[in-house]
Amino acid sequence: MGNSASVTTDLSNTATANHIKDAISDNCVVIFSKTTCSYCNMAKKLFQDMNVNYTAxxxxxxxxxxxxxxxxxxxTGSRTVPRIFxxxxxxxxxxxTQRLHREGKLLPLVHQCLIQRGGGSRQPCSLP
Incomplete structure (x- = not known):
């Protein structure tokens, strides 16, 4: 009798998971962020400074x-943001992400994605 809220939550989580998976598969770089988070802003600035398109x-x-x-x-094992894919x-x-950049590993990851997608990333996706 008390399962309807759980079923609704499960369906809602499934829809949310599908949105997340779609965003990750449709874009080379996805940053799950919050506008007020200084770490998120730091990560976005890193990609901006490298002239790399990303979806936030x-x-x-x-x-x-x-x-x-x-x-x-x-x-991913954590709720903190940013969560970068x-x-x-x-x-x-x-x-x-900054460590990967310092080690020279970040741009090769991005380039690998761009090559696999034929030279360009898709436009940012929109979520509900």
């Missing part, structure tokens, strides 16, 4: 942003 999904602008974070937690693979947060 600002979770604080979505009514179900917390649900996005719950699903990202299940996928390159070429479909979770690479970490802002400091992880």
């Amino acid at each position: 999904i600002e979770l604080d602008r979505y009514e179900n942003g917390s649900q996005f974070q719950d699903v990202l937690h299940q996928m 390159i070429n479909g693979t979770f690479v970490g947060g802002a400091t992880d």
